[in-house]
Amino acid sequence: MVDVNLVASWIVDCEKVRFVSSEYTKDSMLEKVASLKNLIERINKQKDNLREMGLTIEDFEASGQSFVSSLKEFVDTNGKSEEASTFLIRNQVSLLSILKTWHDQLYTRSTSVGANAYEKIKLTDQAFIVHGHNEALKESVARFIERLGIKAIILHEQPNSGMTIIEKFEAHSSVGFAIILLTADDIGGSVLKKDNLHTRARQNVIFELGYFFGKLGRNRVCAIYEDGVELPSDINGVVYLPLDSAGAWKFRLAKEIKHAGMSVDLNKAV
Incomplete structure (x- = not known):
């Protein structure tokens, strides 16, 4: 393609x-x-x-x-x-x-914010899930969007076909939506404030957030974050959803996917 x-x-x-x-x-x-x-x-x-x-x-x-x-x-x-x-x-x-x-x-x-005909034909049936070490959350998100009729793309589940990691990533990145899971996998902070450390997502997760922000546009990217995780300060416009125990993030995520022009039945999100 x-x-x-x-x-x-x-x-x-x-x-x-x-x-x-x-x-x-x-x-x-x-x-x-x-x-x-x-x-x-x-x-x-x-x-x-x-x-x-x-x-x-x-x-x-x-x-x-x-x-x-x-x-x-x-x-x-x-x-x-x-x-x-x-x-x-x-x-x-x-x-x-x-x-x-x-x-x-x-x-x-x-x-563009308004999805054109090409995007609707080519980019509406798959969502790429970028994740860190929280396997339970990854599985929960994948099964939820599949219930909505959206195919979940998780990189390590795709065949390698002799490709490098970055080649494999690029080969599977032509999707209609990207869901970024910001989980507390690392700890870090400024060298100027060594005592002020924060939990943060893996660096590859932040890189892939920026990649999809540039490739798909901000209306096709949504980040779900754990409480206390440091959020990127220089990627504005992306929707950040807090991960809550009541599961309210699910309906909000479904609404964002639907707003991006993908076919979603919100009744299945309840």
Whole structure:
């Protein structure tokens, strides 16, 4: 699936290729050309998905064809033709412009308060649960949202498929909602106030809170916290729900999920 992170990786791959005449050797030139051809082929494979998402691809098709032609001319002249180099760089800039336009459009969609049609189709049946060491709370939240008809995504329950932890995390992060469990797993404080320590969530939990805040937008992220746990001071706009023994957090969580545009029967939250 195409998302803002995939397009960002295309931009990085395109930007890192530099055509500097002083660096030209036959091998390095062919390596640069192969890298860019591979990038265009990867984007071409996603054209149907790009169309489905309402992104304009006609400019890319024209730019991609021109890019391939300029790459061929660049190789034919052994990278020594100033005209070929200039034309190639111009096409590279054009491709970057198209990719950045796509990136901006997808980013705007992912952070908008009103979920658009694409989000409703692609991002409404799963919720990612970020947790620390409190296994009982993790299971309680997972079973509760499944009762609402939402599939719970818990990272360690997903197959590794040869991926690193961060690759696995990214692969399963295209969800409709993220629930962050801030539990008293660590103790810490400022080095300037060594006697003023607080219980806090694991650092990876805070990192993932920030990740989903950026990827999904604040209306699709909700944090549930234990009493006394230090809350992040620089992530504003996220809904923080206190974990109470009466279970009032459940109905409030269900309301937040429904407000994000996901299909939830609030009667099942009671």
